[in-house]
Amino acid sequence: MTRLRAAIGAEWTKLWTTRTVWWALLSALVLMAAGAGQYALYAGNGDLPASVFRDGLVPAGSIAVLALSFAQLAFLALAMLAMTSEFSTGTIRSSLTWVPARGRLLLAKCAVVAAVTFVTGVVAGLLGSLVARPLLDDLGTSAGVLTQSLKIGLYLAVLGILAVGLGAALRGPVLTLVVLLLLIVVVPPLLQVPDIAVLNAVADAMPGVAGNHFLEGDSPLVGLAIVSAWAIAAVLAGRAVLQRRDA
């Protein structure tokens, strides 16, 4: 336990001592604010689907969830780079001499990334709601903003773990980013376009769509379970690769 705490301390120091994290977090907040503003204006123009409305009003937190489709890319970049920069800069060899237990190193990295994406995710959710609420005017409501922001933080924490695990399994930023974008951004809409039950079901099992069900859908726990399963699978794959391959 003391060793895990030490490994987490080292990962914490590593995360905050390069500029990547600051740029990624700044981008995330800018994307969130801009996206929330845009969606709030859409709502005002009557361009949002009926599913966004609750009792005839648009919850500001739901606008933050819509804007998250942009902002999550910056969170993904942050989480993914925390792991893959180890391979692209060669620091993985340093990290593994400091913490030779592959599983512990990966766990420490997941803990740090998840903590950071959770807290900043909650902040981003609140920021998005804060931007959206005045723009929604009398069409909007602040009800449930805190719950929605906490859920955004939780989703981003799990997504961060998924990105770290995948980064360890694929060992490089380019491939990892491509796979993440395919899983979360590209493939789901392609599956959903024909609107065939089987393809829709497959899309529902993808991490981004499942995350959306968690944030906005009627069966949030199933959505959370699916994203978590993806994250656990990625971490297990990452650990297996770290253990098997020479550093």
Place this chain on the structure above:
Amino acid sequence: MTLEKLTKRFGATVAVDGLDVEIRPGRVTGFLGPNGAGKSTTMRMILDLDRPTSGRALLDGRSYSAYEWPLRHVGALLEAGAVHPGRTGRNHLLAMARSNAIPVRRVDEVLELAGLGGSARKRAGAYSMGMRQRLGIAGALLGDPPVVVLDEPVNGLDPDGVRWIRGLMRGLAAEGRTVFVSSHLLSEMQVTADHLIVIGRGRLLADAPLAEIVAGHASLEDAYYQLTDGSVLS
């Protein structure tokens, strides 16, 4: 530190072939061999970075990863490139210290010792090869370890640096530590090492005191060429 029939194969190539040696404390053990002889691979197996195909490397009877705080037992300089270019030298060592519960004041001690005090807060990407090498050596000494493993520590150092590392290694050995250092600079080894392990094509060619290896030859260089004749990769 003992290597027991340590072997590493990469596909059909045998990089390290049944290496069986003991590296003793209180002296500088030089590790020599042509390029591709398996020196770096051996050192990486000592640190559990590469997994041996068979055999093992033990430090006081335990493998590197079996130690609770490995940096306090073994300090290593492997390729000096393993530092994030965007992180300052001091922050690199700070993270390293945290990982093994080493007090933070030790970071400034080794920075001073390595002559990096002035550049500690610069990003490592701006370091010269010599400065990166000094940072790597500072890291190797961070945990005040009884065993020090250095892969080509002289690379990129200026004459002052070379002299410094020579004195440092002699000093560490005089304190009773195990110093295991690879180099391809024979003249440097001749003035630094007490004992030599020579390998070629992954196999042990010699494991003897420096004086014994040089005896009967004009220099270590002559002795070395005779030993490694036929094991240089063409």
